[in-house]
Amino acid sequence: MNITGIVVEYNPFHNGHALHVNESKKQTNADLVVAVMSGNFLQRGEPALVSKWSRTKMALATGVDIVLELPYVFATQQAEVFAQGAISILDNFGVNSICFGSEAGDIEQFQQLVSFLDENETSYTIFLQDALKDGYSYPKALALAFKKLENSETVLDLSKPNNILGYHYMKAIYKIGSKIKPFTIQRTTAQYHDKNISNETIASATSIRESLIKQKNDLEAIKHVVPQYTYQELLSYKVKFGSFQHxxxxxxxxxxxxxxxxxxxxxxxxxxxxxxxxxxxxxxxxxxxxxxxxxxxxxxxxxxxxxxxxxxxxxTNTTKVEMQHLTYAPYIRVLGMTKQGREYINHFKKEMEIPLISTVSKHKHPYLDIEKRVATCYSLGYDPIIQNKLIKEEYSHPPILL
The missing domain is CATH 1.10.150 (DNA polymerase; domain 1)
Known part of the structure; x- marks a missing residue:
């Protein structure tokens, strides 16, 4: 079976995401799509608009076969650690390929970049540290260090956000010696940080969130840029919880x-x-x-x-001690699956070298303790009944079966 992996946040799932899923299937000739998805808090340090369970439903209804959770300790990190956690999960789950969106849209450029930076690792590290000492942010320092290298213009532009993530996916694959084959598709129309929704059918997740929060949860403005199931799920979530989280x-x-x-x-x-x-x-x-x-x-x-x-x-009271020595995901948590996804899990789970978790209450691990604490923090701002429901879901919610 040919299985492709994607790394996502789906905050919320929109038409651009649906395009990514479909194009990933085409490029990799996939029989099954596995998404590693951030939980209730995301890489940019913000709460997800709706819970991970709601976002899992959106994904399963729109082409994804299995949704696995990227633990908080990886999901809320800079690109390198984020990518390493995600790739380790996909590798342990038997995925054959990964397909990610990028500004470049050319996998050969990423392969050249990995080789180029590997050959110039010493100089690149020095340039990076110099830029950080000069007071530049980490992403800006990365871009400046890259530009200082000779012939850097002949390879991929590492100043672009999705190119940066793609590079780190590639780097993680090589670092752990994975056999996962990388593919990429070019981002079109809306870009990652776009804050305004146009009349086009594809908008950035950022613009969708901005619209929902500023328009006091009015869903009509985003109806044309999300799949019908996403629209219905957001409507249902609004009725059930009263508001989206931010x-x-x-x-x-x-x-x-x-x-x-x-x-x-x-x-x-x-x-x-x-x-x-x-x-x-x-x-x-x-x-x-x-x-x-x-x-x-x-x-x-x-x-x-x-x-x-x-x-x-x-x-979330997350300390430096808790976040040290992060390497690879020590378990895999299943958030949801289709019938075909369940068949794959039943077949493959005996070959897995790390635990497969369906219900948190039946397992123990320091990262799971953090997840429970994080779920409590995510519930804040809601009334007590809803808080109790969100907290209880973390402990006892079984994987969603679509």
């Missing part, structure tokens, strides 16, 4: 955490570096919204994404 709803809890913590406690939080704990303590005292806090914290050195992740780790 940082402003969580801000009062973040402010409480910061103002009741000592400097030492904040310094122990993951991504607290170079006095960032002192900076947030001062900034949050007379701040009334998450947007205002971020504008106060933002500098040339700290990207919006980096600061959001720091705030998220404060909210």
């Amino acid at each position: 940082w402003e709803r969580l801000f009062p809890f973040l402010k409480y955490k910061v103002l009741t913590a000592s400097v030492e406690q904040l310094a122990a939080v993951y991504e607290a570096e170079e006095g960032l704990e002192n900076r947030i303590l001062q900034a949050i005292k007379d701040t009334s919204s998450f947007q205002e806090l971020m504008e106060k914290l933002k500098t040339k050195r700290y990207t919006w994404t980096r600061l959001q992740r720091f705030c998220l780790h404060i909210l």
Whole structure:
């Protein structure tokens, strides 16, 4: 059986994602599509609009056969660690290929880039460290270091966000010695950070979220850029939970955490570096919204994404000790599957070298303890009945079978 993997967030699942799934099947001639999906919090350090269970339903209804969870410890990281966690899951799950979106859309350019940076690793590392010392953010430092290398213009542009992720997928494949074959498709129309929805049928997830939050959960503005099932699931979620989740709803809890913590406690939080704990303590005292806090914290050195992740780790009480020695995913958690997906799992699970988890309450692992804590944080801002439901789902929700 030919199985292709994709790494996703689906926040929420939109027409561009549906195109990605379909094109991935075509390019790889896949019999089965396996998606590794972030849980309730995402790489940019923000809460998912709707729960991972709701997003799993969207994926299964629109072409994905199996949805596996990317643990919080990998899902909320910079590109290198994010990619390493995702690739390790796909590799352990018996996937033959991976197909990712990129600005380049040419897999040969990625292969050349991996070889090029491997040959120039020493110089590249020096240039990167110099840029970081000069106060540039990590993504900007990556781009500057890359441009300093001789002949860097002849290979892939590493300043583009999806190219960066694609490169790290490729690097992770080679690092672990995986036999996964990489493919890429070019992103079209809406780009990753686009904030406005046009009349086209494809829009970025960022613009969809912006529209829903600013328009007070009005779904009509996004109806033409999402599959029908996504639209219906969002409608159902709105009725069931009353609102979509976002940082402003969580801000009062973040402010409480910061103002009741000592400097030492904040310094122990993951991504607290170079006095960032002192900076947030001062900034949050007379701040009334998450947007205002971020504008106060933002500098040339700290990207919006980096600061959001720091705030998220404060909210979830995730420490540097918990996040050290991250290598590969120690288990695989199934969030959902189609009938064909279940048949594959039943056939392949005996060959797996790491545990396959369907219900968290039956397994123990430090990463799962973090997931339970994170689920509690994600439920904040909702009324107690809904909070209890969201927390209980983390412990006992079985995989969704479509």
